[in-house]
Amino acid sequence: MTAQLIDGKLIAQQVREEVAAAVAKRTAAGKTKPTLATVLVGDRPDSAAYVTSKGKACQELGMGSVSEHLPADATQEQVEALVRKLNANKGISGILVQLPMPSHIDEERVLSLINIEKDVDGFSPLNIGRLAQKGREPLFVPCTPYGCIYLLEKSGVKIEGANAVVLGRSNIVGMPAALLLIGKNATVTVCHSRTKDLPGTVRQADIVIAAIGRTEMVRGDWVKPGAAVIDVGINAVPDATKKSGQRLVGDVNFAEAKEVAGFITPVPGGVGPMTIAMLMKNTFRAAEIQNP
Numbered sequence: 541m542t543a544q545l546i547d548g549k550l551i552a553q554q555v556r557e558e559v560a561a562a563v564a565k566r567t568a569a570g571k572t573k574p575t576l577a578t579v580l581v582g583d584r585p586d587s588a589a590y591v592t593s594k595g596k597a598c599q600e601l602g603m604g605s606v607s608e609h610l611p612a613d614a615t616q617e618q619v620e621a622l623v624r625k626l627n628a629n630k631g632i633s634g635i636l637v638q639l640p641m642p643s644h645i646d647e648e649r650v651l652s653l654i655n656i657e658k659d660v661d662g663f664s665p666l667n668i669g670r671l672a673q674k675g676r677e678p679l680f681v682p683c684t685p686y687g688c689i690y691l692l693e694k695s696g697v698k699i700e701g702a703n704a705v706v707l708g709r710s711n712i713v714g715m716p717a718a719l720l721l722i723g724k725n726a727t728v729t730v731c732h733s734r735t736k737d738l739p740g741t742v743r744q745a746d747i748v749i750a751a752i753g754r755t756e757m758v759r760g761d762w763v764k765p766g767a768a769v770i771d772v773g774i775n776a777v778p779d780a781t782k783k784s785g786q787r788l789v790g791d792v793n794f795a796e797a798k799e800v801a802g803f804i805t806p807v808p809g810g811v812g813p814m815t816i817a818m819l820m821k822n823t824f825r826a827a828e829i830q831n832p
């Protein structure tokens with residue numbers, strides 16, 4: 541192995557400890573307790589597990605959490621009414637609407653309703669718009685891309701002037717990751733299903749962010765020697781040696797890429813734990829913005 545392993549679990553734990561200390565200081569000063577409201581519409585088991593972990597993290601860090609759950613057949617009006625109620629509730633610092641929602645719900649309309657000061661996921665058009673514009677700052681940066689950049693910076697990877705390749709252009713990861721990298725003066729290429737020469741494009745990259753949702757697609761011979769590889773993928777593959785019958789792997793073939801890369805994140809234990817850590821940071825920030 542030549543690559544330095546980027547330990548997301550450890551770095552996420554450090555972020556969580558910093559947030560917990562800041563929360564303790566804030567509440568000791570008699571200020572409001574940062575509180576996150578999660579909204580789950582429907583019963584997707586993965587989404588239910590994510591909102592449970594987010595609520596648990598809040599409690600572990602001394603923050604409040606409220607979990608709202610609407611049935612899968614909730615109407616657009618019901619979801620919007622819930623967001624309006626949470627916007628108006630002074631006891632709620634941040635609102636997180638878990639995605640994806642059932643297909644009959646217009647996600648964009650729901651996200652655009654969230655008060656920008658409570659938009660801890662950074663998905664409202666106002667926050668994304670600010671992220672996309674020069675000289676403007678979003679109030680909140682989407683948690684997974686924020687975690688990716690945090691890992692690069694903590695590991696001492698130089699972003700300014702680097703050639704960065706982002707695989708995937710989703711609203712949640714790929715697109716905001718590309719915008720963040722541009723904001724930090726990288727030269728960014730965003731690849732997707734119609735990119736012509738994926739291996740050749742990735743080979744130019746000093747920084748690769750893989751968020752394409754394809755099991756171990758990035759091979760070792762795609763990676764430029766010394767590159768920093770951030771793997772956002774979480775894909776289950778069958779594994780008879782595990783009790784669950786499966787194990788998780790990323791969008792990068794780790795065994796191959798670690799022999800070539802300079803830095804690499806593992807799956808699990810890389811980007812995954814960072815998403816919730818950054819959400820906790822954003823929720824604390826929301827409380828500070830609303831009640832300094």
Ligand code: GUN
Nearest residue numbers: 636637638639640661683
């Ligand atoms: N679904 C997958 N990732 C996320 C996330 O970071 N936030 C929300 N709200 N939904 C998601």
